[in-house]
Amino acid sequence: MIVLPGDGIGPEITAATQAVLRAASDRFDLGLVMEEHDVGHASLARHGTTVRPELLDLAKAADGLMLGPTATFDFKDEAKGQINPSKFFRKELDLFANIRPARTYPGLAAPVEDFDLVVVRENTEGFYADRNMAEGSGELLVTPDVVVSLRRITRACCERIADAACRLALRRRKRVTVVHKANVLKLGDGMFLDICRETVGRYPGIEMDEVIVDAMMAHAVRHPGRYDVIVTTNMFGDILSDLTAELSGSLGLGGSLNAGSTYAMAQAAHGSAPDIAGQDVANPYSLVLSAALLLDWHGERHQAKRFGEAARAIEAGIARLIADGNVTRDVGGSLGTAAAGAALAAEITRPT
Incomplete structure (x- = not known):
């Protein structure tokens, strides 16, 4: 190692x-x-x-x-x-x-109910400016007062992260939650959501639900115990996984x-x-x-x-x-x- x-x-x-x-x-x-x-x-x-x-x-x-x-x-x-x-x-x-697991522990006071979940976050594209371009940055300074940030979403990356979530769910409670913003990011998150549906359909026995990301933040705080494997795009997963880790009692866990x-x-x-x-x-x-x-x-x-x-x-x-x-x-x-x-x-x- x-x-x-x-x-x-x-x-x-x-x-x-x-x-x-x-x-x-x-x-x-x-x-x-x-x-x-x-x-x-x-x-x-x-x-x-x-x-x-x-x-x-x-x-x-x-x-x-x-x-x-x-x-x-x-x-x-x-x-x-x-x-x-x-x-x-x-x-x-x-x-x-x-792969970002989070769970509560007996003996450690947590602000929410008991839960045991895993956030599966796509790690190689999305809004992250340092990894979504072959060369250069995904952020462009158009004028001193205007910045444009590019978000890359590809079919191949959506398929493999959805598949990883399903394979992990088979080892756990066989439930996948897809977190997205397809109501606004209709093309990028729309494709991500469609591919997740297709992928889950190839795994008999896995249940799937879909939650818009802003609502998911509220649901994760109110009732995290309902979730098993959560799959989402890069930035949403980065934020959500820190939230769920802290809900376990400490980001140090x-x-x-x-x-x-x-x-x-x-x-x-x-x-x-x-x-x-x-x-x-x-x-x-x-x-x-x-x-x-x-x-x-x-x-x-x-x-x-x-x-x-x-x-x-x-x-x-x-x-x-x-x-x-x-x-x-x-x-x-x-x-x-x-x-x-x-x-x-x-x-x-x-x-x-």
């Missing part, structure tokens, strides 16, 4: 996550080898670029990639080596599906996997939080849960059950620690970042 700690709290939560992964590897005989490289500001200072080109070959040769949060807002000029690492790997590895047909990247759902960097207070469990998703993806891809078992052990261990209050401050405990990682590593290796 290639490990890229990133910026801000990235090195702290990455170290905690590696402690958990080593414990899981020992218990389940995974044979994990983690190879660490600089990315972000550390790489810019050392190599003159936030992402060295050779990292792409290393990622392709590895069984998985783990990216800590990076200071993406700081990186504005690629000509000066300021490349957005998240965008770089998502685009170059064609990681078209952003939001796992995130960027997956494609061949490669996958674990990535925390949150940013680099420079205001608390170096203070040993950040919750590492978003990156830990993301790493568990990566283990599960690898296990399913290679039919290696022990990786899925390790992923479930990590998730169950986090649930037990939350119930006991043996966690970081944002979820009701008093542990620091490193101690939270150590507690989970011990929980995974504890005899049952």
